[in-house]
Amino acid sequence: MNTPTVSSNPDRPKRLVMQGITKQYPGCLANDSVDLDIGVGEIHALLGENGAGKSTLMKIIYGVVKPDAGQLIWEGETIRIKDPAHARKLGIGMVFQHFSLFETLTVTENIALALGNEADDMKALAEKIRSVSARYGMALNPQRYVHSLSVGERQRVEIVRCLVQDIRLLILDEPTSVLTPQEVDTLFITLRRLAEEGCSILFISHKLNEVKALCHRATVLRAGRVSGACIPTEEDASSMARMMVGDETPISMDYDKVQGQAVFLQVRGLNQRSDDPFGVDLKNINLDVHAGEIVGIAGVAGNGQEELLAALSGEDIIKNHDAIHFPCGPVGHLCPEKRRRKGLAFVPEERLGRGAVPDMSLKDNALLTGFLTGLIKNGMIDHEGTESFAKKIIKQFKVKTPDSGTHAKSLSGGNLQKFIIGREIMQNPQLLVAAHPTWGVDIGAATAIHQALIDLRDQGAAILIVSEDIDELFLISDRLCAICDGALSPIKPTPQVTLEEVGRWMAGMFDELLPDEKTPEANIVSLQSTAAAVKTH
Amino acid sequence: MFLKLVPRAEHSRKMAYLSPLLAGVLTLITGGVFFYLQGHDPFFALKTMLYTPISDTYGLAELCVKTTPILLCAIGLAIVFKAQVWNIGAEGQLLIGGLAASALAVNIIEVEAAWAMPAVMLAGIAGGALWALLAAWLKTHFNANEILTTIMFNYIALNLLIFSVHGPLKDPDGYNFPESAMFGDASLLPILVEDTRVHAGILFALLAVVIIWVLLARSFIGFQIKVLGLDASAARLAGFKDKKLVWITMLISGGLAGLAGAGEVAGPIGQLVPQISPGYGYAAIIVAFLGRLHPVGILFASLLMALIYMGGEMAQIELNMPLAITGLFQGMLLFYLLACDVLIGYKIKFPWSGMDTVTSRAEQH
Numbered sequence: 001m002n003t004p005t006v007s008s009n010p011d012r013p014k015r016l017v018m019q020g021i022t023k024q025y026p027g028c029l030a031n032d033s034v035d036l037d038i039g040v041g042e043i044h045a046l047l048g049e050n051g052a053g054k055s056t057l058m059k060i061i062y063g064v065v066k067p068d069a070g071q072l073i074w075e076g077e078t079i080r081i082k083d084p085a086h087a088r089k090l091g092i093g094m095v096f097q098h099f100s101l102f103e104t105l106t107v108t109e110n111i112a113l114a115l116g117n118e119a120d121d122m123k124a125l126a127e128k129i130r131s132v133s134a135r136y137g138m139a140l141n142p143q144r145y146v147h148s149l150s151v152g153e154r155q156r157v158e159i160v161r162c163l164v165q166d167i168r169l170l171i172l173d174e175p176t177s178v179l180t181p182q183e184v185d186t187l188f189i190t191l192r193r194l195a196e197e198g199c200s201i202l203f204i205s206h207k208l209n210e211v212k213a214l215c216h217r218a219t220v221l222r223a224g225r226v227s228g229a230c231i232p233t234e235e236d237a238s239s240m241a242r243m244m245v246g247d248e249t250p251i252s253m254d255y256d257k258v259q260g261q262a263v264f265l266q267v268r269g270l271n272q273r274s275d276d277p278f279g280v281d282l283k284n285i286n287l288d289v290h291a292g293e294i295v296g297i298a299g300v301a302g303n304g305q306e307e308l309l310a311a312l313s314g315e316d317i318i319k320n321h322d323a324i325h326f327p328c329g330p331v332g333h334l335c336p337e338k339r340r341r342k343g344l345a346f347v348p349e350e351r352l353g354r355g356a357v358p359d360m361s362l363k364d365n366a367l368l369t370g371f372l373t374g375l376i377k378n379g380m381i382d383h384e385g386t387e388s389f390a391k392k393i394i395k396q397f398k399v400k401t402p403d404s405g406t407h408a409k410s411l412s413g414g415n416l417q418k419f420i421i422g423r424e425i426m427q428n429p430q431l432l433v434a435a436h437p438t439w440g441v442d443i444g445a446a447t448a449i450h451q452a453l454i455d456l457r458d459q460g461a462a463i464l465i466v467s468e469d470i471d472e473l474f475l476i477s478d479r480l481c482a483i484c485d486g487a488l489s490p491i492k493p494t495p496q497v498t499l500e501e502v503g504r505w506m507a508g509m510f511d512e513l514l515p516d517e518k519t520p521e522a523n524i525v526s527l528q529s530t531a532a533a534v535k536t537h
Numbered sequence: 538m539f540l541k542l543v544p545r546a547e548h549s550r551k552m553a554y555l556s557p558l559l560a561g562v563l564t565l566i567t568g569g570v571f572f573y574l575q576g577h578d579p580f581f582a583l584k585t586m587l588y589t590p591i592s593d594t595y596g597l598a599e600l601c602v603k604t605t606p607i608l609l610c611a612i613g614l615a616i617v618f619k620a621q622v623w624n625i626g627a628e629g630q631l632l633i634g635g636l637a638a639s640a641l642a643v644n645i646i647e648v649e650a651a652w653a654m655p656a657v658m659l660a661g662i663a664g665g666a667l668w669a670l671l672a673a674w675l676k677t678h679f680n681a682n683e684i685l686t687t688i689m690f691n692y693i694a695l696n697l698l699i700f701s702v703h704g705p706l707k708d709p710d711g712y713n714f715p716e717s718a719m720f721g722d723a724s725l726l727p728i729l730v731e732d733t734r735v736h737a738g739i740l741f742a743l744l745a746v747v748i749i750w751v752l753l754a755r756s757f758i759g760f761q762i763k764v765l766g767l768d769a770s771a772a773r774l775a776g777f778k779d780k781k782l783v784w785i786t787m788l789i790s791g792g793l794a795g796l797a798g799a800g801e802v803a804g805p806i807g808q809l810v811p812q813i814s815p816g817y818g819y820a821a822i823i824v825a826f827l828g829r830l831h832p833v834g835i836l837f838a839s840l841l842m843a844l845i846y847m848g849g850e851m852a853q854i855e856l857n858m859p860l861a862i863t864g865l866f867q868g869m870l871l872f873y874l875l876a877c878d879v880l881i882g883y884k885i886k887f888p889w890s891g892m893d894t895v896t897s898r899a900e901q902h
Contacts, residue, residue: 026546315773337776348774357768359548367760368775376757383755410547 012039014073015169015200016061021070023056030056032224033070038169043191043201045211045232048221049244050413050440054204057221058171061202062094063087075168093162094171099154103147103278110146111161118165125164132163136190147278151300152183159190170194171202176210177468178300181503188214206244207471208237220244245443255454257478257494260290264343264431264462265312266325272311272318280304280486282311287464287481287488289431294453294463295491296477298470298502304486305435305466306349312433312464313346314339326431340372345429347421349436351413355420358409362401365408366390366423373427389426397422398448414445421449431462438472450476470502484508542883552881557827557838560873567869577856585855586848586862596847598733602805603843606631606797606814608742610821611839612749613793615830617786619753621766624787626672626687627794628818629694630665634795635802636698636706637664639717639809642802643706646721653723658741658799665795666788668694673787677780683787691818699811706809717809726804738800745793750832762786794818815846815863823871842867 016038023031030053038044048054059065061072063081071078074090081087087094101110108126115125126142133140138156146154155175162170172191176184191214195201205211211218212232220228220243228243270285282304289295299305310316311324311332318324318332325331326342336346346369348354356365367375367386375382375389390404397418401411408416417437424432437453438446453476457463466483467473473480474494481491482505489505504510568586569579590596610627617624638661645653672690675681699715708718726736753759765772765782772779801813824842828834849863 026544028546313774314776335776335778336774340776346774350770353768354770354774357764357771359767360764364760364763368764368771371757371775379757380755381757381760407547 012042014038015040015042015075017073018057018061019071019073021057021060021067021072023053023060023065023067025056029224031060031067034221034224034226036219036226038200038202040200041195041198042217043195043203043215045215045218046202046204046221047206047208047211047218047240047244049206049442051223051442052221052244053224054221055173058094058173058202058204061087061169061171062092088165091166091168092171093165093167093169095155095158095162095173095175097173097175097177099158101146101154101157104145106143106145107140107149107157107160108142110157111164114161115164128164129160133160136163136193137186138190151178151302152180155179155187163194167194167199169200169202171204173204174206175203176205176207180300180506181470181499182507184210208232208240211240212237222246241443255450255476258293258457260293260462260478261460262291262327263288264291264327265289265464267312268323268325269320270308270311270318270323271320272307272316274307280307282307283485283487285486285488287491289462289464291430291462292457292460293478294457294465294476295479295481296473296494297464297466297481297483297488298473299466299468299483299506301468303484303506305483307486308483309346309348309433309435309466313344313348337372340369340427343430345369345424345427345432347424347432347434347437349439351416351420352409356408356416359407361405361407362394362399362411362419363387363390363404365419366393366404368423370423370427393419393422393426396426397452412442414441417441418445418448418452421452425452425456429456429461431464432456433464433466435466436468437465438469439467446472470499473502474499482506482510484510539888541886541888542879543886545882545884548881549884552877553829556877556881557829557834557874559877560827560870561841563873563877564866564869567873568866571865572856575858582852582856586852586866587844589855590844590847590851595733598730598735599847600840600843601735601739602733603846604839605736605738605742605804606801606817607821607824607842608836608839609738609745609797609800610794610818611824611828611835612742612745612832613790614821614825615828615832615835616749616753616759616762617790618825618830619759619766620762620782620786621769622676622783622786623684624669624672624687624790625684625822626669626690626694626818627790627797627821628814628816629687629691630668630791630794631798631801631814631818632691632694632698633668634661634665634798635809635813636694636701636798637661637795638799639706639720639802640701642720642724643717643809645724646718648721649723651723653721654726654803657720657724657803658796661795661799661803662792663795665798666792668795669787669791670784673784677783698809698813702809702811708808715811719808720803724803725807726800734805736800736804738797738804741796741800745796746832746836749789753832758782758785794821820846820867823867823874827870827874845870 014037018034018036020033021031022033034057046054056065060067063083063086108122108129111129112122112125129142140156140160155178175187179187191201203215215232218230218232219226222244267285267287270282272282274281280303311318314334314336321330321332323332328342331339331342352358363386366389370389375385387404394401394404399419400415438449453463465477477494479491480494480497480502482489482502484506485508489510565583569583572582573579591600610631614624614627638657641660642657668690672683672686675686676683702715702717706717708716726738729735729737761777762782765777765779769779802809806813820842824835824838828838845866846863849860852858852862853860
């Protein structure tokens with residue numbers, strides 16, 4: 001990635017100044033007298049972990065949330081932003097992490113909806129979209145329907161929607177989490193050009209290397225307060241991480257890469273049609289996970305991860321039973337409970353409302369999947385056994401909670417995830433499948449979770465990790481691959497792959513490597529996705 | 538601004554228990570105002586409704602008789618509602634239970650063996666369970682909303698019952714009245730207390746309370762039912778079979794409602810008549826929520842609901858009020874309960890309490 005070409009200039013005129021912003025939510029002080037200023041043409045990073053108060057702060061700028069105290073000064077004038085429409089009028093645009101687009105409408109129609117009365121002439125608008133997107137290097141066809149666009153392209157629609165208006169401040173909420181590394185580079189080129197033209201950009205992220213590459217200044221939030229401000233090019237990643245997490249938390253380490261032993265999970269020619277019209281069909285998935293190794297699957301969200309995970313967990317039953325094999329035989333036809341009996345443990349993507357029941361105690365949540373470990377006797381629950389199982393998880397995985405009677409929903413994301421991973425690991429699985437194990441988790445908990453996964457691997461379990469966080473996959477996986485449009489790239493030992501290669505896999509460019517194993521249908525599909533990927537770069 | 542509702546950081550357990558009591562008090566106050574507007578002394582009227590009916594042994598015995606069917610239906614509903622399966626059809630299941638029990642009883646009038654009564658009860662359970670399973674089948678196979686199907690089945694059940702007492706089950710020696718023949722003594726539920734109508738049905742109901750309590754609190758099936766109700770995708774992830782659980786819960790609740798129906802025809806009534814339930818199955822829905830879906834809570838709520846039924850009759854006799862007063866009180870109770878339940882998740886912020894109360898509460902967490 002390139003370093004920013006424009007150096008920071010503290011004397012540039014201010015576009016937005018925020019002073020003493022405070023916002024109280026029930027049981028949580030989201031922003032505690034936060035000060036922030038953004039200059040004209042400046043790319044300003046807002047750094048912080050999940051729950052640090054970044055989202056609240058930008059919702060206040062965009063008029064979605066009203067601050068309890070503090071003031072906003074917009075281009076020299078103190079103002080109150082009434083609502084998002086008012087914010088847009090001032091020239092503030094926002095790209096949310098979760099897109100707000102109508103899938104059944106075209107690009108032009110979607111943008112016209114946001115503009116309201118200003119967008120009376122659709123032809124002129126389409127022309128404007130075309131010219132704006134070309135000017136900023138974001139290829140976009142105004143006539144395409146949104147459901148046919150890739151995630152990266154949808155993000156462009158969101159950005160272009162802001163650009164067709166007179167934009168003075170663009171807010172981007174974790175924009176790179178849905179992009180491949182190559183798409184990230186393209187986005188950065190666009191943002192730099194915008195900034196050179198005088199647009200201010202507030203870039204919200206927790207990825208330090210991206211902030212270093214793009215941003216002129218950074219403000220770091222921790223637990224609702226400003227914990228530091230810096231010029232990213234003058235800092236290194238670990239000094240910024242310290243500002244984010246504080247001094248007491250250990251930050252990442254390196255793990256040995258190992259080779260696995262016998263194959264535990266064997267997936268052969270797994271084809272599965274999705275019931276969901278916007279779902280992804282799995283196409284001829286072949287995958288081996290050996291005992292004593294971690295295999296990582298990278299990929300941009302919505303490329304078949306959910307479908308693959310459901311097929312592996314048993315939530316979806318596979319028509320071709322032989323497609324999924326454990327050492328004991330085919331398991332494609334078995335329900336989740338039977339697969340668990342044969343050594344499977346599973347950590348789903350959503351921890352509240354799937355991995356754990358929000359309104360149940362940790363004790364009951366321990367029983368949720370732990371019931372196979374002898375906690376049920378003659379159909380009756382062994383309450384004492386369950387209690388001590390829950391306490392063992394809490395103790396061993398250092399879950400911060402008053403006691404095992406606490407409801408799952410009152411735990412922080414990181415603590416609940418430690419509990420869920422602990423619950424699965426304590427059942428001594430032979431195969432652990434984990435989706436996004438550290439998504440939205442603070443760095444301290446993430447480190448603890450990584451260590452627990454490595455320990456489980458060293459005890460001889462086969463582990464499959466699906467994640468959108470490439471850094472995480474490089475850190476803990478012994479072998480790596482990527483999923484794109486329901487097809488799996490070749491799997492290579494982690495030390496032998498580069499970030500660029502994984503990026504190409506995530507964009508679907510891997511068909512040339514396995515010509516003989518593919519069905520004709522799969523070939524067409526991967527050709528199409530390759531073409532799409534090539535077109536977008 | 539007047540009062541403002543502010544979401545609580547966590548649901549209040551205290552409020553969950555206080556809410557039914559608060560709803561009861563508000564119902565009494567509104568009822569009193571209502572009586573006053575109708576020209577009655579509110580205290581005397583409320584006493585007539587809620588104390589006079591149970592001021593003697595006979596009244597207490599009648600309270601048991603009325604409580605029995607309500608409790609049986611409500612305890613069954615507790616288990617389906619826990620699974621978030623909305624069986625609104627306890628009334629229909631009760632009617633079909635009564636019909637099935639009668640169909641057997643009128644054919645064994647001559648039988649004096651001890652198996653007659655249990656057989657009649659089992660017929661009632663089977664009838665109610667079958668009626669509920671129809672809705673379960675429609676839900677699991679066609680994804681038909683059980684709220685709609687069970688309500689519609691209530692009307693089918695009522696008309697089936699009316700057809701039967703006018704047709705196949707009508708007493709041939711009954712001077713063409715729409716009634717079945719009186720059941721044989723061996724088919725009737727034994728009287729527990731002499732000179733009253735308290736019958737063995739109340740024992741079944743209390744037994745059901747204990748069994749459902751154990752089922753929900755200690756058994757793995759009960760745990761699965763609770764998980765399914767709270768978080769269906771967690772249940773699927775854990776491998777609990779949601780369709781099977783729908784079948785089981787509907788089977789239990791339908792069977793208990795059917796038993797309630799059988800208990801009515803083979804208990805205080807002694808024959809099949811067109812009017813075997815003044816809406817016990819509907820009242821049981823209110824009872825189940827008023828009792829917080831907890832067996833003990835439901836026991837108390839059933840007693841209260843039975844009292845309201847008796848009070849309505851007493852108000853009719855003593856105060857010349859229409860019988861609709863029963864429905865009025867039931868409705869008020871449900872209305873206030875739902876209103877008070879808002880306070881479980883929210884707290885009232887008064888205009889004179891500023892930011893500081895919110896902040897101080899946040900600091901406690």
